[in-house]
Amino acid sequence: MTPDHNDLWFLPLGGTGEIGMNLNLYGHDGQWLMVDCGVTFPRPGRVVADGTVHQRGEPPVQMADPAFIADRRDQLAGLIITHAHEDHVGAVPYLWPLLQCPVYTSRFTAEILRRKLAEFDLLHRVPIHVVDVEERRTIGPFQVEWLALTHSIPDPSALMIRTPAGNLFHSGDWKLDDEPLVGHGYTPGTFKALADEGVAAMVCDSTNATVAGHSTSESVLEKGLLAATQDAPGRVIVACFGSNIARLHTLANVARATGRYMGLLGRSLINMSGAAKAAGVWNADDHLINPAHLGYLPREEVLAVATGSQGEPRTALRRMAMSTHPDVELEPGDRVIFSARAIPGNEEAIDALITSLKEQGVEVITAEAADLPIHASGHPAQDELRAMYQWVQPEVAIPVHGEAEHMDVHAGLARDCGVPKSLLGRNGDLFMIRPVPGMRRQVAEVGRLGWEKGELVRVV
Ligand SMILES: [Zn+2]
Numbered sequence: 249m250t251p252d253h254n255d256l257w258f259l260p261l262g263g264t265g266e267i268g269m270n271l272n273l274y275g276h277d278g279q280w281l282m283v284d285c286g287v288t289f290p291r292p293g294r295v296v297a298d299g300t301v302h303q304r305g306e307p308p309v310q311m312a313d314p315a316f317i318a319d320r321r322d323q324l325a326g327l328i329i330t331h332a333h334e335d336h337v338g339a340v341p342y343l344w345p346l347l348q349c350p351v352y353t354s355r356f357t358a359e360i361l362r363r364k365l366a367e368f369d370l371l372h373r374v375p376i377h378v379v380d381v382e383e384r385r386t387i388g389p390f391q392v393e394w395l396a397l398t399h400s401i402p403d404p405s406a407l408m409i410r411t412p413a414g415n416l417f418h419s420g421d422w423k424l425d426d427e428p429l430v431g432h433g434y435t436p437g438t439f440k441a442l443a444d445e446g447v448a449a450m451v452c453d454s455t456n457a458t459v460a461g462h463s464t465s466e467s468v469l470e471k472g473l474l475a476a477t478q479d480a481p482g483r484v485i486v487a488c489f490g491s492n493i494a495r496l497h498t499l500a501n502v503a504r505a506t507g508r509y510m511g512l513l514g515r516s517l518i519n520m521s522g523a524a525k526a527a528g529v530w531n532a533d534d535h536l537i538n539p540a541h542l543g544y545l546p547r548e549e550v551l552a553v554a555t556g557s558q559g560e561p562r563t564a565l566r567r568m569a570m571s572t573h574p575d576v577e578l579e580p581g582d583r584v585i586f587s588a589r590a591i592p593g594n595e596e597a598i599d600a601l602i603t604s605l606k607e608q609g610v611e612v613i614t615a616e617a618a619d620l621p622i623h624a625s626g627h628p629a630q631d632e633l634r635a636m637y638q639w640v641q642p643e644v645a646i647p648v649h650g651e652a653e654h655m656d657v658h659a660g661l662a663r664d665c666g667v668p669k670s671l672l673g674r675n676g677d678l679f680m681i682r683p684v685p686g687m688r689r690q691v692a693e694v695g696r697l698g699w700e701k702g703e704l705v706r707v708v
Protein backbone atom coordinates (compact mmCIF):
# COMPACT_ATOMS: atom_id res chain seq x y z
CA MET A 249 0.00 0.00 0.00
CA THR A 250 1.91 2.98 -1.30
CA PRO A 251 0.52 6.42 -2.25
CA ASP A 252 1.16 7.53 -5.84
CA HIS A 253 1.61 11.07 -7.15
CA ASN A 254 -2.16 11.68 -7.34
CA ASP A 255 -2.71 10.57 -3.75
CA LEU A 256 -2.69 12.62 -0.60
CA TRP A 257 -3.29 10.43 2.42
CA PHE A 258 -3.49 10.76 6.19
CA LEU A 259 -2.93 7.70 8.34
CA PRO A 260 -2.89 8.12 12.13
CA LEU A 261 -1.32 5.28 14.16
CA GLY A 262 -1.91 7.00 17.51
CA GLY A 263 -3.83 9.97 18.93
CA THR A 264 -7.03 9.74 16.86
CA GLY A 265 -9.91 8.45 18.96
CA GLU A 266 -7.91 9.04 22.14
CA ILE A 267 -5.93 11.79 23.84
CA GLY A 268 -2.25 10.82 24.01
CA MET A 269 0.49 8.99 22.04
CA ASN A 270 0.13 11.02 18.83
CA LEU A 271 1.69 9.42 15.77
CA ASN A 272 0.50 10.72 12.39
CA LEU A 273 1.55 9.82 8.87
CA TYR A 274 0.98 11.75 5.65
CA GLY A 275 1.47 9.89 2.37
CA HIS A 276 2.16 11.20 -1.14
CA ASP A 277 4.13 10.04 -4.18
CA GLY A 278 5.70 6.94 -2.69
CA GLN A 279 6.73 8.52 0.59
CA TRP A 280 5.53 9.23 4.09
CA LEU A 281 6.00 12.12 6.48
CA MET A 282 5.56 11.46 10.20
CA VAL A 283 4.17 14.21 12.40
CA ASP A 284 4.72 13.71 16.15
CA CYS A 285 5.77 10.63 18.06
CA GLY A 286 4.43 10.73 21.61
CA VAL A 287 3.81 8.61 24.65
CA THR A 288 0.49 8.11 26.38
CA PHE A 289 -0.55 8.74 29.91
CA PRO A 290 -0.73 5.32 31.56
CA ARG A 291 -4.23 4.07 32.20
CA PRO A 292 -5.56 5.13 35.59
CA GLY A 293 -3.93 3.51 38.56
CA ARG A 294 -5.94 2.07 41.38
CA VAL A 295 -5.50 3.74 44.75
CA VAL A 296 -5.45 1.42 47.71
CA ALA A 297 -6.08 2.35 51.32
CA ASP A 298 -2.54 3.47 52.15
CA GLY A 299 -2.53 5.98 49.30
CA THR A 300 -0.17 4.10 47.00
CA VAL A 301 -1.13 3.67 43.37
CA HIS A 302 -1.05 0.29 41.67
CA GLN A 303 -0.61 0.36 37.91
CA ARG A 304 -2.13 -3.08 37.31
CA GLY A 305 1.16 -4.41 36.04
CA GLU A 306 1.23 -2.14 32.96
CA PRO A 307 4.45 -0.50 31.80
CA PRO A 308 4.48 3.15 32.94
CA VAL A 309 5.55 4.40 29.48
CA GLN A 310 3.38 3.47 26.49
CA MET A 311 3.28 4.53 22.85
CA ALA A 312 1.77 3.68 19.46
CA ASP A 313 3.16 0.64 17.66
CA PRO A 314 4.92 2.06 14.57
CA ALA A 315 5.08 -1.33 12.76
CA PHE A 316 3.30 -0.01 9.63
CA ILE A 317 5.98 2.58 8.94
CA ALA A 318 8.90 0.71 10.52
CA ASP A 319 8.24 -2.06 7.96
CA ARG A 320 8.68 0.47 5.12
CA ARG A 321 11.09 2.89 6.67
CA ASP A 322 12.87 3.45 3.32
CA GLN A 323 9.67 5.37 2.40
CA LEU A 324 9.83 7.59 5.52
CA ALA A 325 11.12 11.02 4.50
CA GLY A 326 11.26 12.55 7.97
CA LEU A 327 9.69 13.20 11.35
CA ILE A 328 8.33 16.59 12.43
CA ILE A 329 7.68 17.26 16.13
CA THR A 330 5.11 20.07 16.55
CA HIS A 331 5.88 20.80 20.24
CA ALA A 332 7.52 19.41 23.37
CA HIS A 333 4.59 17.87 25.23
CA GLU A 334 5.11 14.22 26.10
CA ASP A 335 2.17 13.06 23.96
CA HIS A 336 3.99 14.53 20.91
CA VAL A 337 7.72 14.05 21.55
CA GLY A 338 7.96 11.45 24.32
CA ALA A 339 8.33 8.31 22.18
CA VAL A 340 11.19 9.51 19.98
CA PRO A 341 14.01 8.00 22.09
CA TYR A 342 12.20 4.63 22.18
CA LEU A 343 11.10 4.45 18.54
CA TRP A 344 13.77 6.34 16.59
CA PRO A 345 16.00 3.24 16.29
CA LEU A 346 13.12 1.63 14.32
CA LEU A 347 12.68 4.71 12.11
CA GLN A 348 16.15 6.19 11.61
CA CYS A 349 14.95 9.34 9.84
CA PRO A 350 15.85 13.04 10.17
CA VAL A 351 13.89 15.01 12.79
CA TYR A 352 12.64 18.58 12.24
CA THR A 353 11.44 20.76 15.11
CA SER A 354 11.51 24.16 16.86
CA ARG A 355 14.33 25.37 19.11
CA PHE A 356 12.70 24.71 22.50
CA THR A 357 11.42 21.29 21.42
CA ALA A 358 14.89 20.41 20.12
CA GLU A 359 16.36 21.28 23.55
CA ILE A 360 13.90 18.95 25.27
CA LEU A 361 14.46 16.22 22.71
CA ARG A 362 18.26 16.39 23.02
CA ARG A 363 18.00 15.91 26.78
CA LYS A 364 15.84 12.81 26.24
CA LEU A 365 18.11 11.37 23.56
CA ALA A 366 21.19 11.86 25.73
CA GLU A 367 19.70 9.51 28.33
CA PHE A 368 19.45 6.84 25.61
CA ASP A 369 22.91 7.42 24.13
CA LEU A 370 21.25 8.52 20.91
CA LEU A 371 22.23 12.19 20.95
CA HIS A 372 24.86 11.92 18.24
CA ARG A 373 22.93 9.50 16.05
CA VAL A 374 19.69 11.42 15.54
CA PRO A 375 19.94 14.25 12.97
CA ILE A 376 17.91 17.16 14.38
CA HIS A 377 17.07 20.13 12.15
CA VAL A 378 15.94 23.23 14.05
CA VAL A 379 13.33 25.21 12.13
CA ASP A 380 11.96 28.67 12.99
CA VAL A 381 8.39 29.74 12.44
CA GLU A 382 7.69 31.05 8.94
CA GLU A 383 10.51 28.87 7.57
CA ARG A 384 10.01 26.20 4.94
CA ARG A 385 11.69 22.85 4.42
CA THR A 386 11.46 20.34 1.60
CA ILE A 387 11.12 16.87 3.11
CA GLY A 388 10.83 14.23 0.40
CA PRO A 389 7.84 15.20 -1.79
CA PHE A 390 6.45 17.48 0.97
CA GLN A 391 7.00 21.24 1.15
CA VAL A 392 6.42 22.14 4.78
CA GLU A 393 5.96 25.60 6.27
CA TRP A 394 6.12 26.19 10.03
CA LEU A 395 3.33 28.54 11.22
CA ALA A 396 3.23 30.43 14.53
CA LEU A 397 0.35 29.46 16.83
CA THR A 398 -0.09 29.52 20.61
CA HIS A 399 -0.41 26.65 23.12
CA SER A 400 0.63 25.99 26.75
CA ILE A 401 4.33 25.46 26.00
CA PRO A 402 6.95 27.57 24.19
CA ASP A 403 7.50 27.27 20.43
CA PRO A 404 4.47 25.29 19.28
CA SER A 405 3.94 25.16 15.55
CA ALA A 406 1.17 24.46 13.11
CA LEU A 407 2.13 23.14 9.69
CA MET A 408 1.12 23.89 6.12
CA ILE A 409 2.12 20.82 4.12
CA ARG A 410 2.14 21.45 0.38
CA THR A 411 2.26 18.78 -2.33
CA PRO A 412 1.45 18.87 -6.07
CA ALA A 413 -1.69 16.83 -5.24
CA GLY A 414 -2.99 19.34 -2.67
CA ASN A 415 -2.27 21.18 0.57
CA LEU A 416 -2.87 20.15 4.16
CA PHE A 417 -3.12 22.24 7.28
CA HIS A 418 -2.03 20.35 10.41
CA SER A 419 -2.98 22.44 13.47
CA GLY A 420 -1.01 20.62 16.17
CA ASP A 421 -2.18 21.47 19.72
CA TRP A 422 -3.28 25.09 19.89
CA LYS A 423 -5.37 27.82 21.42
CA LEU A 424 -5.76 31.47 20.46
CA ASP A 425 -3.93 33.33 23.22
CA ASP A 426 -3.55 37.04 22.45
CA GLU A 427 -1.09 37.38 25.34
CA PRO A 428 0.86 34.11 25.67
CA LEU A 429 3.58 35.83 27.82
CA VAL A 430 6.38 33.69 26.38
CA GLY A 431 7.55 33.11 22.81
CA HIS A 432 5.82 34.03 19.58
CA GLY A 433 2.13 34.87 19.33
CA TYR A 434 -0.08 34.26 16.31
CA THR A 435 -1.71 36.41 13.65
CA PRO A 436 -5.03 35.67 11.94
CA GLY A 437 -3.50 36.81 8.63
CA THR A 438 -1.26 33.70 8.62
CA PHE A 439 -4.31 31.45 8.44
CA LYS A 440 -6.46 33.61 6.18
CA ALA A 441 -3.67 33.48 3.61
CA LEU A 442 -3.94 29.68 3.54
CA ALA A 443 -7.55 29.91 2.40
CA ASP A 444 -6.54 31.96 -0.65
CA GLU A 445 -4.09 29.25 -1.62
CA GLY A 446 -6.56 26.43 -1.02
CA VAL A 447 -6.50 23.84 1.77
CA ALA A 448 -7.65 20.32 0.84
CA ALA A 449 -7.89 19.19 4.48
CA MET A 450 -7.44 20.57 7.97
CA VAL A 451 -6.31 18.06 10.60
CA CYS A 452 -7.19 19.66 13.92
CA ASP A 453 -7.12 19.41 17.74
CA SER A 454 -10.44 18.20 19.27
CA THR A 455 -9.48 18.16 22.99
CA ASN A 456 -11.89 20.93 24.04
CA ALA A 457 -14.40 20.75 21.16
CA THR A 458 -17.18 20.16 23.70
CA VAL A 459 -16.29 23.32 25.67
CA ALA A 460 -18.24 26.49 24.82
CA GLY A 461 -16.57 29.88 24.52
CA HIS A 462 -12.89 30.79 24.38
CA SER A 463 -9.95 29.44 26.39
CA THR A 464 -8.46 31.62 29.15
CA SER A 465 -5.29 33.55 28.33
CA GLU A 466 -2.14 32.81 30.36
CA SER A 467 -1.94 36.55 31.05
CA VAL A 468 -5.05 36.66 33.28
CA LEU A 469 -3.80 34.06 35.79
CA GLU A 470 -1.46 36.34 37.72
CA LYS A 471 -4.37 37.94 39.58
CA GLY A 472 -5.72 34.60 40.80
CA LEU A 473 -2.33 33.15 41.69
CA LEU A 474 -1.42 36.33 43.58
CA ALA A 475 -4.71 36.21 45.52
CA ALA A 476 -4.14 32.54 46.38
CA THR A 477 -0.62 33.28 47.59
CA GLN A 478 -0.67 36.61 49.38
CA ASP A 479 -2.62 35.67 52.51
CA ALA A 480 -0.78 32.36 53.02
CA PRO A 481 0.83 32.30 56.49
CA GLY A 482 3.43 29.64 55.68
CA ARG A 483 5.06 28.10 52.64
CA VAL A 484 3.32 28.15 49.29
CA ILE A 485 3.79 25.13 47.03
CA VAL A 486 2.34 25.39 43.52
CA ALA A 487 1.79 22.21 41.53
CA CYS A 488 1.81 22.72 37.77
CA PHE A 489 3.15 21.28 34.52
CA GLY A 490 6.80 22.20 34.22
CA SER A 491 6.59 22.64 30.47
CA ASN A 492 4.34 25.68 30.90
CA ILE A 493 7.14 28.25 30.98
CA ALA A 494 4.62 31.11 30.86
CA ARG A 495 3.08 29.82 34.11
CA LEU A 496 6.53 29.73 35.74
CA HIS A 497 7.06 33.33 34.62
CA THR A 498 3.73 34.34 36.21
CA LEU A 499 4.68 32.53 39.43
CA ALA A 500 8.04 34.35 39.48
CA ASN A 501 6.08 37.63 39.34
CA VAL A 502 3.86 36.44 42.19
CA ALA A 503 6.93 35.47 44.26
CA ARG A 504 8.45 38.94 43.73
CA ALA A 505 5.18 40.68 44.63
CA THR A 506 4.80 38.69 47.86
CA GLY A 507 8.43 38.79 49.03
CA ARG A 508 9.06 35.10 48.48
CA TYR A 509 11.95 33.19 46.90
CA MET A 510 11.01 30.78 44.12
CA GLY A 511 12.57 27.34 43.74
CA LEU A 512 11.72 24.32 41.60
CA LEU A 513 11.16 20.85 43.06
CA GLY A 514 11.22 17.88 40.70
CA ARG A 515 13.45 16.74 37.89
CA SER A 516 11.12 17.58 35.00
CA LEU A 517 10.70 21.18 36.20
CA ILE A 518 14.44 21.68 36.47
CA ASN A 519 14.88 20.09 33.05
CA MET A 520 12.25 22.33 31.47
CA SER A 521 13.63 25.55 32.95
CA GLY A 522 17.10 24.56 31.70
CA ALA A 523 15.74 23.96 28.21
CA ALA A 524 13.88 27.30 28.32
CA LYS A 525 17.10 29.12 29.22
CA ALA A 526 19.03 27.35 26.45
CA ALA A 527 16.29 28.14 23.91
CA GLY A 528 16.11 31.80 24.89
CA VAL A 529 12.54 31.72 26.22
CA TRP A 530 13.33 32.19 29.93
CA ASN A 531 12.88 35.72 31.30
CA ALA A 532 16.24 36.78 32.75
CA ASP A 533 14.51 38.57 35.66
CA ASP A 534 12.94 35.35 36.92
CA HIS A 535 15.48 34.24 39.50
CA LEU A 536 15.38 30.78 40.97
CA ILE A 537 17.02 29.68 44.17
CA ASN A 538 18.68 26.34 44.75
CA PRO A 539 15.92 23.94 45.86
CA ALA A 540 18.21 22.57 48.58
CA HIS A 541 17.99 26.00 50.26
CA LEU A 542 14.18 26.11 50.36
CA GLY A 543 14.00 24.15 53.59
CA TYR A 544 16.21 26.65 55.46
CA LEU A 545 14.29 29.82 54.60
CA PRO A 546 11.60 31.33 56.83
CA ARG A 547 8.36 29.65 55.76
CA GLU A 548 6.67 32.87 54.67
CA GLU A 549 9.51 33.54 52.22
CA VAL A 550 9.07 30.32 50.24
CA LEU A 551 7.23 29.78 46.95
CA ALA A 552 8.13 26.34 45.63
CA VAL A 553 6.88 25.03 42.30
CA ALA A 554 6.54 21.26 42.38
CA THR A 555 5.91 18.37 40.02
CA GLY A 556 3.07 15.99 40.80
CA SER A 557 -0.16 17.86 40.01
CA GLN A 558 -1.64 14.57 38.77
CA GLY A 559 -0.82 12.63 41.92
CA GLU A 560 1.88 10.66 40.11
CA PRO A 561 4.17 8.47 42.22
CA ARG A 562 7.78 9.58 42.83
CA THR A 563 7.03 13.27 42.12
CA ALA A 564 8.00 16.11 44.46
CA LEU A 565 4.47 16.77 45.73
CA ARG A 566 3.80 13.09 46.49
CA ARG A 567 7.07 12.93 48.41
CA MET A 568 6.16 16.02 50.42
CA ALA A 569 2.73 14.55 51.13
CA MET A 570 4.41 11.40 52.43
CA SER A 571 7.06 13.41 54.36
CA THR A 572 9.86 11.81 52.36
CA HIS A 573 11.06 14.81 50.35
CA PRO A 574 14.78 15.48 50.98
CA ASP A 575 14.52 19.30 50.83
CA VAL A 576 11.12 20.37 52.12
CA GLU A 577 9.09 19.11 55.04
CA LEU A 578 5.57 20.53 55.07
CA GLU A 579 4.02 21.81 58.29
CA PRO A 580 0.49 22.80 59.35
CA GLY A 581 -0.35 26.19 57.80
CA ASP A 582 1.61 25.59 54.61
CA ARG A 583 -0.48 25.88 51.45
CA VAL A 584 -0.56 23.79 48.28
CA ILE A 585 -2.09 25.39 45.15
CA PHE A 586 -3.02 23.23 42.14
CA SER A 587 -2.43 25.40 39.05
CA ALA A 588 -3.49 22.50 36.84
CA ARG A 589 -6.59 20.50 36.08
CA ALA A 590 -6.96 16.76 36.63
CA ILE A 591 -6.32 14.72 33.49
CA PRO A 592 -9.29 12.32 33.26
CA GLY A 593 -8.41 9.06 34.99
CA ASN A 594 -6.15 10.69 37.59
CA GLU A 595 -8.90 11.94 39.89
CA GLU A 596 -8.54 9.13 42.43
CA ALA A 597 -4.78 9.55 42.74
CA ILE A 598 -5.18 13.33 43.14
CA ASP A 599 -7.90 12.90 45.78
CA ALA A 600 -5.64 10.57 47.76
CA LEU A 601 -2.83 13.12 47.52
CA ILE A 602 -5.06 15.96 48.73
CA THR A 603 -6.30 13.83 51.61
CA SER A 604 -2.80 13.10 52.84
CA LEU A 605 -1.83 16.80 52.54
CA LYS A 606 -4.87 17.83 54.58
CA GLU A 607 -4.06 15.23 57.21
CA GLN A 608 -0.81 17.11 57.77
CA GLY A 609 -2.71 20.36 58.31
CA VAL A 610 -1.74 21.71 54.89
CA GLU A 611 -4.29 23.97 53.17
CA VAL A 612 -5.17 22.96 49.60
CA ILE A 613 -6.54 25.21 46.82
CA THR A 614 -7.58 23.48 43.61
CA ALA A 615 -8.16 25.13 40.21
CA GLU A 616 -11.83 24.14 40.44
CA ALA A 617 -12.32 25.72 43.88
CA ALA A 618 -10.28 28.92 43.45
CA ASP A 619 -12.18 32.24 43.38
CA LEU A 620 -10.30 33.52 40.32
CA PRO A 621 -8.79 31.50 37.43
CA ILE A 622 -5.45 29.91 38.40
CA HIS A 623 -5.24 27.53 35.44
CA ALA A 624 -5.80 27.94 31.70
CA SER A 625 -6.26 25.18 29.15
CA GLY A 626 -3.93 25.02 26.15
CA HIS A 627 -6.59 23.79 23.74
CA PRO A 628 -9.20 25.56 21.60
CA ALA A 629 -12.78 25.86 22.82
CA GLN A 630 -15.64 26.21 20.34
CA ASP A 631 -15.23 29.92 19.51
CA GLU A 632 -11.58 29.35 18.65
CA LEU A 633 -12.37 26.35 16.45
CA ARG A 634 -14.99 28.41 14.60
CA ALA A 635 -12.52 31.24 14.05
CA MET A 636 -9.91 28.86 12.65
CA TYR A 637 -12.40 27.21 10.24
CA GLN A 638 -13.52 30.61 9.05
CA TRP A 639 -9.92 31.62 8.39
CA VAL A 640 -8.60 28.43 6.77
CA GLN A 641 -11.81 27.29 4.96
CA PRO A 642 -10.65 23.73 4.23
CA GLU A 643 -12.51 21.44 1.85
CA VAL A 644 -12.38 18.62 4.40
CA ALA A 645 -12.21 18.68 8.21
CA ILE A 646 -10.37 15.83 9.95
CA PRO A 647 -10.82 16.00 13.74
CA VAL A 648 -8.01 14.31 15.72
CA HIS A 649 -6.50 14.54 19.23
CA GLY A 650 -9.71 13.57 21.01
CA GLU A 651 -12.01 10.78 22.00
CA ALA A 652 -14.96 9.88 19.75
CA GLU A 653 -17.26 12.30 21.58
CA HIS A 654 -14.89 15.27 21.11
CA MET A 655 -14.31 14.44 17.43
CA ASP A 656 -18.06 14.11 16.72
CA VAL A 657 -18.83 17.52 18.20
CA HIS A 658 -15.82 18.96 16.36
CA ALA A 659 -17.12 17.63 13.01
CA GLY A 660 -20.51 19.26 13.72
CA LEU A 661 -18.81 22.60 14.39
CA ALA A 662 -16.85 22.36 11.14
CA ARG A 663 -20.09 21.70 9.24
CA ASP A 664 -21.74 24.72 10.86
CA CYS A 665 -18.77 26.79 9.69
CA GLY A 666 -19.44 25.75 6.09
CA VAL A 667 -16.82 23.01 5.70
CA PRO A 668 -18.40 20.72 3.05
CA LYS A 669 -17.09 17.40 4.38
CA SER A 670 -15.68 15.86 7.54
CA LEU A 671 -13.86 12.56 7.77
CA LEU A 672 -14.20 10.84 11.13
CA GLY A 673 -12.07 7.84 11.94
CA ARG A 674 -9.61 6.39 14.33
CA ASN A 675 -6.08 5.02 14.54
CA GLY A 676 -5.29 2.67 11.64
CA ASP A 677 -7.90 4.17 9.27
CA LEU A 678 -6.72 5.59 5.95
CA PHE A 679 -8.09 9.07 5.27
CA MET A 680 -7.89 9.64 1.53
CA ILE A 681 -7.89 13.38 0.86
CA ARG A 682 -6.91 13.29 -2.82
CA PRO A 683 -7.85 12.35 -5.49
CA VAL A 684 -11.32 11.84 -3.94
CA PRO A 685 -12.05 12.33 -0.23
CA GLY A 686 -12.97 9.05 1.44
CA MET A 687 -12.05 6.46 4.03
CA ARG A 688 -10.67 2.94 4.18
CA ARG A 689 -11.03 1.37 7.60
CA GLN A 690 -8.18 -0.29 9.48
CA VAL A 691 -5.62 -0.54 6.72
CA ALA A 692 -2.77 -0.47 9.25
CA GLU A 693 -2.49 -2.68 12.26
CA VAL A 694 -2.59 -0.60 15.42
CA GLY A 695 -1.32 -1.46 18.84
CA ARG A 696 0.49 -0.16 21.84
CA LEU A 697 4.06 -0.71 22.92
CA GLY A 698 5.42 -0.31 26.40
CA TRP A 699 8.94 0.21 27.70
CA GLU A 700 9.88 -2.31 30.33
CA LYS A 701 13.29 -3.24 31.70
CA GLY A 702 15.05 -1.49 28.83
CA GLU A 703 13.09 -2.96 25.94
CA LEU A 704 9.92 -2.49 23.94
CA VAL A 705 7.11 -4.89 24.81
CA ARG A 706 3.62 -5.25 23.36
CA VAL A 707 0.85 -4.04 25.68
CA VAL A 708 -2.39 -6.00 25.45
ZN1 LIG B 1 -1.29 16.92 22.75
Ligand SMILES: [Zn+2]
Nearest residue numbers: 331333399421
Ligand atom coordinates in the same frame (compact mmCIF):
# COMPACT_ATOMS: atom_id res chain seq x y z
ZN1 LIG C 1 0.29 19.91 23.74
